[in-house]
Amino acid sequence: MQDIRSKTSEDFIMGLRISGNEMDPEGLSEDESLEAIEALAGGLDYVNVIAGNSSSTGGAIHIVPPMTVKNAYMAPFAAKVRKRIRIPVFVAGRINQPQEAEAVLSNGQADVCGMTRALISDPEMPNKAMQGRVDDIRACIGCNQACIGHFQMGLPISCIQNPQSGREIVFKNLKPASRSKRVMVVGGGPAGMKAAVTAAARGHDVTLFEAQERLGGQALLAQLLPGRAEFGGLVTNLLRELELSQVQVRKGVRVDRQLIEQLDPDAVIVATGARPFEPDMVRDGEIQVVNAWQVLQGDVAVGSSVLVTDWRSDWIGIGVAEQLARKGCSVRLAVNGRMAGETIPSYVRDHSIAALHRLGVPIIPYARLYGCDTDTVYLQHTASGEPMVIEGVDTLVLCHGHAPDMTLSEALDASSIHAYFIGDCLAPRTAEEAIYEAVKVASTL
Ligand SMILES: Cc1cc2nc3c(=O)[nH]c(=O)nc-3n(C[C@H](O)[C@H](O)[C@H](O)COP(=O)(O)OP(=O)(O)OC[C@H]3O[C@@H](n4cnc5c(N)ncnc54)[C@H](O)[C@@H]3O)c2cc1C
Ligand SMILES: Cc1cc2nc3c(=O)[nH]c(=O)nc-3n(C[C@H](O)[C@H](O)[C@H](O)COP(=O)(O)O)c2cc1C
Ligand code: SF4
Secondary structure, eight states: OHHHHHHSOTTOOOEEEEESOOOSTTSOOHHHHHHHHHHHGGGOSEEEEEOOOTTSHHHHTTTSOOTTSOTTTTHHHHHHHHHHOSSOEEEESSOOSHHHHHHHHHTTSOSEEEOSHHHHHOTTHHHHHHTTOGGGOOOOOOOOTTTHHHHHTTOOOOOSSOTTTTOHHHHTTOOOOSSOOEEEEEOOSHHHHHHHHHHHHTTOEEEEEESSSSSOTTHHHHTTSTTOGGGGHHHHHHHHHHHHSOOEEEESOOOOHHHHHHHOOSEEEEOOOEEEOOOOOEEOSOOEEEEHHHHHTTOOOOOSEEEEEESSOSHHHHHHHHHHHHTTOEEEEEESSSSTTTTSOHHHHHHHHHHHHHTTOOEEOSEEEEEEOSSOEEEEETTTOOEEEEOSOSEEEEEOOEEEOOHHHHHHHTSSOOEEEOGGGTSOOOHHHHHHHHHHHHTTO
16 A cells, blocks of 8 residues: 555545455454454545455355345445544445435445446436436346356346346447337237337337236246345336336237237237246156246145256256245255256355255255156266166156247247247247347347
């Protein structure tokens, strides 16, 4: 610090970002951090406090804390720092709404709030807050997928809710359409909702059809996984975008070819999503076999000894295993991948893996489902090809990804209607691709 001061001008601002709690048994505790900050403050212009550390798995979760971590959770520590030093104190970590930042500031816990993902999710957030339009802010949901998740994969960062972010040259300031068309969007999941608002913003006359009485599609199920309620914010944000748009919404209407022919729109966007994939397996006996959707919707009562087979290694297998273990079931989790949660951002995965470890859920990797009988499930090791026999199972819960809903595409194949297919009905993936494809297609109409 002295060296920097000696080589810079008097008005050069120098601050320090420091972890207030490294969240690791061998890392700095809050008391040690406080002591260090106090010792260093005299030479600084500000201190910026966060949590975690990058040299341990448990600590790293806090570098970009996922939705399972409480909002503004480092503010109480910042308040302690503020009482001990005289320079401004910044705090960051899961402050995703101006109201939260305002509460931290007005409680005197910090002088400045850092908000990183809130601005990736909605770069207009400060302007909207200033204009009192807080309900219009597309709040970050802490999913970590396209921001730090992309970064960790070596990809340019973006946001699952805001695909324009990182693609500003292609998508920002979408031009009004040269001719206003009558657009029919089929399916009110993330893909359909985003396609509808994007097409309407370009001046098209858009109607969005949803078979259910509620918009949101699979995101309504995703929010039911333990600690994932904030994922539902994606639907809340899209509902607000719809409310502010000119889109006409028709719920409880299952669209078929006849309805499309009758309405005769200029363009059809199909976003009918996907259903649980039913794997092929040998079945001999009466073991209860259910899928993740049935468990999450509360449609089935599972037995006391459960095996969850997870073909995707994403949020669903680990989430369903955690949920059932919390309900008191004895749960085992068999994943096709090399580890549970292999395909999801590491900080999200590691938080869930820690929860499963605390709950005593054993994880069996490299496991392909082969079949089941009365109380035994047969797996195959994906590397050795050897059988793995799991005995004493009452219920087998299948988390085997999704199969596209092809009903409409098959019906339209035989007609002259041209339709654009987006999201999970094109290929089941995640909300990120669904929303990206929505913007991509709607920007070309
Ligand atoms: C439990 C669970 C957890 C998940 N967690 C995550 C996560 O953390 N992150 C992530 O990115 N993704 C997650 N996903 C996946 C994500 O939810 C989907 O990829 C995304 O919802 C796909 O969006 P979509 O709009 O293409 O399809 P869907 O969400 O499936 O929506 C399709 C909609 O179309 C409607 N529909 C179907 N046919 C018709 C018709 N003929 N007429 C009218 N309406 C029709 C359906 O009722 C439905 O509402 C999760 C999925 C599940 C099930
Ligand atoms: C894509 C991305 C890149 C980041 N890079 C850095 C970095 O280089 N240095 C750093 O101290 N923090 C970095 N962070 C962490 C943020 O500064 C911030 O502390 C963290 O995201 C928690 O705040 P938030 O909840 O407001 O996002 C990064 C976060 C994201 C999402
Ligand atoms: S990708 Fe998820 S965590 Fe990242 S900015 Fe967008 S909503 Fe927030």
